[in-house]
Amino acid sequence: MAHGWEMQHDDSVVVIGQDVGANGGVFRATAGLQSRFGADRVQDTPLAEATIAGMSVGMATHGLKPVAEIQFMGFMYPALDQIVNHMTRMRNRTRGRLSCPVVIRTPHGGGIHAPEHHSESTETLLCHIPGIRVVCPSSPARAYGLLLAAIRDPDPVMFLEPVRLYRAMRQEVSDDGQALPLDRCFILRQGCDVTIVTWGAMTLETLRAFAELEAQGISAEVIDLATLSPIDSETILTSVAKTGRLVIVHEAARNVGVGAEIAALVAEHGLFDLHAPIQRVTGFDTIMPLFRLEHDYIPSVQRIVDAVQFTLAD
Amino acid sequence: MTIVAEFKIDYRQILDPKGQLVAPLPRFAEDLDEVVKMYAAMTRVRVFDTKAVNLQRTGQLGTYAPSLGHEATHVGIGAAMRPEDVLAPVYREFGTQLWRGVTMTEILTYWGGDERGNDFAGPRGDFPWCVPIATQTLHAAGAAMAFKVRREPRCALAYIGDGGTSEGAFYEALNLAGARTLPVVFVIVNNGWAISVPVAAQTATKTLAQKAVAAGIPGVQVDGNDVFAVRAVVSEALETARRGGGPCLIETLTYRLSDHTTADDASRYRSEAEVKEAWTVEPMIRIREYLYKAGVWNDAEEHALLQDCARQVDAAVNEYLHGVKPSTDAMFDHLFAALPPHLVEQRATARKYASKPSGH
Numbered sequence: 001m002a003h004g005w006e007m008q009h010d011d012s013v014v015v016i017g018q019d020v021g022a023n024g025g026v027f028r029a030t031a032g033l034q035s036r037f038g039a040d041r042v043q044d045t046p047l048a049e050a051t052i053a054g055m056s057v058g059m060a061t062h063g064l065k066p067v068a069e070i071q072f073m074g075f076m077y078p079a080l081d082q083i084v085n086h087m088t089r090m091r092n093r094t095r096g097r098l099s100c101p102v103v104i105r106t107p108h109g110g111g112i113h114a115p116e117h118h119s120e121s122t123e124t125l126l127c128h129i130p131g132i133r134v135v136c137p138s139s140p141a142r143a144y145g146l147l148l149a150a151i152r153d154p155d156p157v158m159f160l161e162p163v164r165l166y167r168a169m170r171q172e173v174s175d176d177g178q179a180l181p182l183d184r185c186f187i188l189r190q191g192c193d194v195t196i197v198t199w200g201a202m203t204l205e206t207l208r209a210f211a212e213l214e215a216q217g218i219s220a221e222v223i224d225l226a227t228l229s230p231i232d233s234e235t236i237l238t239s240v241a242k243t244g245r246l247v248i249v250h251e252a253a254r255n256v257g258v259g260a261e262i263a264a265l266v267a268e269h270g271l272f273d274l275h276a277p278i279q280r281v282t283g284f285d286t287i288m289p290l291f292r293l294e295h296d297y298i299p300s301v302q303r304i305v306d307a308v309q310f311t312l313a314d
Numbered sequence: 315m316t317i318v319a320e321f322k323i324d325y326r327q328i329l330d331p332k333g334q335l336v337a338p339l340p341r342f343a344e345d346l347d348e349v350v351k352m353y354a355a356m357t358r359v360r361v362f363d364t365k366a367v368n369l370q371r372t373g374q375l376g377t378y379a380p381s382l383g384h385e386a387t388h389v390g391i392g393a394a395m396r397p398e399d400v401l402a403p404v405y406r407e408f409g410t411q412l413w414r415g416v417t418m419t420e421i422l423t424y425w426g427g428d429e430r431g432n433d434f435a436g437p438r439g440d441f442p443w444c445v446p447i448a449t450q451t452l453h454a455a456g457a458a459m460a461f462k463v464r465r466e467p468r469c470a471l472a473y474i475g476d477g478g479t480s481e482g483a484f485y486e487a488l489n490l491a492g493a494r495t496l497p498v499v500f501v502i503v504n505n506g507w508a509i510s511v512p513v514a515a516q517t518a519t520k521t522l523a524q525k526a527v528a529a530g531i532p533g534v535q536v537d538g539n540d541v542f543a544v545r546a547v548v549s550e551a552l553e554t555a556r557r558g559g560g561p562c563l564i565e566t567l568t569y570r571l572s573d574h575t576t577a578d579d580a581s582r583y584r585s586e587a588e589v590k591e592a593w594t595v596e597p598m599i600r601i602r603e604y605l606y607k608a609g610v611w612n613d614a615e616e617h618a619l620l621q622d623c624a625r626q627v628d629a630a631v632n633e634y635l636h637g638v639k640p641s642t643d644a645m646f647d648h649l650f651a652a653l654p655p656h657l658v659e660q661r662a663t664a665r666k667y668a669s670k671p672s673g674h
Contacts, residue, residue, distance in 0.1 A: 022583040023510030046480035046516045047447055047508045075446055078482065113427065115377050115405075117445045254660075284660045286645040291376055291427035296642045296668050303667050 002147040003030060003067060005177050007037050013151060014059065015042045017052060017069030017105075026071055027107060027166050053079035053104065057086045060100040060156075067151055070106040073160070074117030079104070080125075087156045088131030103150045108136060108160035109201050109251050111298055112167055113291040119163075120288045121200075121252035126158045127229035127261070133182060134229040136160040138203040140171040145180030146226065152179060160228075162201035169204075183227045185235040191221035194245040194308050197236060197262055199225040202249050202299065209304035220308060228258050236262060237270045244275035245311040251298055254282040276311035321527045323520075325535045328542035331595040333603030340546040342393070346610045352393055352541055353601050353611075354619055356385035359409040360598065361623040362418055363572075365631060366425070370576040374635065376427050379406045383539075383571035386597030387503055389413060390544025394552060395471060402441040402454040402472040406503075410473075414440065418630035419637075428640050429648075448474055448481035451500060455487045458498035458561075469497045469555045471548075477508025479525055480516050488529035491561035498561045499551045503538065505570035506592075510583040526563035538566030539597040571596065642668040 007013045015030055015037075021044040024031030034042035045052050049070055056066040070076045083104070091099040110119030126134045135150055135157055137143035143161065150157035188203065189210050198206045203224055210220050221239050225231065240246050246266055248259035259280045266278060281299045289297055328337045343349055363382055369375035381388060388409025395401065401410060408421055415436025424431025424443060432442035439457075444450035454472030461468045478484055479502055491498050502522045506513060519525065526533030536547045544566055551562035569592035573580045580589075605611035646653060646661040653661070 018508075019510045021510070024582070026509070026577070044511050044515055047477035047511065048480040048482065050482055051480065077446075113376050115425070115445060116443070255656075284645065284664060285657060286649055286660075289640075289645040290424070290429055292640055293642060293645055294427075296664055297645065300667050300669075303663075 001175050002144045006151045013065045015067050018071050049079040053082035056102045060102045061098040065101045067103045072118045073106045100156045101154050102156045105159045107163045109162045110294045111164040133157040135227050136200040138224045141173045144173045149179035149182045164201035185232045186224040188224050189222040191219035193219045195221045195239040195243045196247045197223045198249040202251050205301050208301045240270045241273045247279045247307045249281045251283050253285045255285045279307040281307045323523045326543045327537040329540045329600045333600040355389045358623045362627050365627045377575050377577045378425050379575045380572035381406050381408050383569050386541035387538040387566040390541045391548050394545045394548035398468050400439050400457045400470045402450040404473045405443045419633045422634035448478040448483040451487035454498050455491045458496035469552045471499045476504040476513045492529040492531040495560040497555040500563045502565045505568050509574045523565035531561050533563040535565045538568030
């Protein structure tokens with residue numbers, strides 16, 4: 001829907017990727033776009049991720065705004081050479097002469113019984129790259145508003161779409177062309193006892209944990225990080241100053257995860273606000289298992305509740 | 315003007331779609347028992363495939379990539395390889411794997427979401443299924459390099475699909491194999507479609523076999539629905555490679571009669587007429603006709619074979635469905651040869667919060 005709005009209102013926006021045309025994308029995200037806007041503006045690419053990213057650099061530096069789809073995050077890696085060495089550096093190395101207004105959309109995370117390499121959360125790899133935004137919406141409405149913002153942004157954006165939300169959540173979204181701000185967190189629930197920062201599909205478990213905690217008389221403030229890089233430190237620090245406790249929840253592996261960056265941020269700027277050690281509830285530092293074990297990998301509601309209770313223990 | 319390079323691509327067919335011989339019979343096919351064995355293997359994989367799709371539809375298997383229509387290519391290649399050779403499959407080549415001794419239970423176990431399915435009891439050196447497109451071609455080249463360095467008379471064989479030929483890794487593998495005269499055979503299974511993208515949208519070349527030309531290695535196109543031609547051409551390529559004659563690229567022309575996977579709906583992007591047409595040249599009819607005409611096959615044999623296949627498939631499905639759930643520890647136990655301390659701690663957390671054992 002956001003694609004459609006922006007293509008209607010900006011002739012330079014083009015959609016490229018594998019199976020985005022007649023097939024409408026494997027998750028149907030580009031359904032109907034080719035018949036509406038034609039095969040020049042909605043192009044199936046050959047089966048080659050380096051092609052998709054490299055071609056995007058060429059298109060974006062010469063008047064188009066590619067919204068590229070990488071079919072699954074696990075297939076992104078051939079594209080990384082182009083992303084790391086060219087897409088994110090073009091503005092800097094040409095001192096602003098050329099730039100890359102590209103959006104790369106890709107499914108993110110597990111939980112839908114998908115095959116191998118279809119369920120990973122490797123956002124950390126992307127967040128470490130200078131010169132690119134990394135965005136991960138947590139609802140259809142935020143996906144709409146943030147995707148519009150990403151397409152309108154003059155710099156490259158990685159747009160990670162949690163697959164569990166494709167399946168789990170239906171929501172009426174008004175197609176009004178209203179973008180949401182990038183580089184800002186969203187406060188999903190207000191609270192005063194503990195701050196829980198999460199993003200993507202883990203907002204599902206976190207909001208369930210919020211309800212359980214509420215029933216126990218614990219007031220949690222739930223923050224959807226939304227833009228994983230750069231991080232909106234102000235919203236997080238303000239919240240931690242109020243609650244004095246921080247739990248970070250993410251599906252990705254723990255080691256050098258985005259949670260570690262948030263913890264470091266609070267340690268540097270909000271240490272004396274804390275009443276308890278920061279807790280991280282994350283995926284394990286293992287390979288995302290095939291689907292019979294994936295629910296043993298993805299953090300459970302109980303793990304979040306227990307971590308919150310740990311921060312509240314005397 | 316001087317021509318500095320020229321190339322041609324041969325097309326090979328032995329059995330036409332009606333089961334008529336259009337080229338001399340290869341040596342292996344003179345033994346009708348061997349032909350029956352190949353036909354039985356093709357039948358078994360088709361029965362298995364149908365069952366696997368049904369299991370997925372009833373929620374007892376994960377996403378599955380059917381091999382419907384690929385039986386001649388897959389079995390022809392299985393029969394051409396030696397047990398000590400190494401296979402680098404993609405994710406659809408069950409006919410080759412079954413021939414080489416991978417079990418139906420192992421196939422179901424992997425596609426049922428459990429890594430234990432990759433721990434083949436049969437061909438211990440074969441690579442597991444490979445989902446990231448084209449990456450396996452370099453593994454096969456690397457295995458072939460190992461055979462060359464160790465002076466072992468073995469070959470590697472990598473599958474790739476028509477879509478996969480658009481990936482850089484494919485060209486890199488061909489290039490390396492050619493430059494180092496490696497004992498490796500690459501087989502492009504050209505089934506017409508890479509999910510929704512037809513071959514003509516991947517490349518402007520008339521054949522995929524001619525991708526070999528730029529790597530300086532031979533390329534040949536084969537009727538992939540003709541099990542005789544596939545086995546003959548792949549056998550020749552493997553024996554050349556084994557003798558030190560270098561790699562080969564083979565394109566087998568077939569058709570994906572099914573959806574790409576059980577998560578796909580091919581009716582969104584291809585015509586019914588095209589699929590109907592493809593059914594008239596599918597691989598089972600011609601070999602069955604051939605066997606009937608040779609007087610070694612009849613309706614009773616056919617019936618008995620189908621019953622036997624169904625029995626084998628049912629036994630495998632039963633074993634799969636009644637297998638024990640993988641342990642939560644499994645995601646830690648095989649990560650390193652020795653588990654680092656922080657993971658010992660995480661394993662304890664995983665155990666504490668593990669979901670209750672459940673069925674499929």
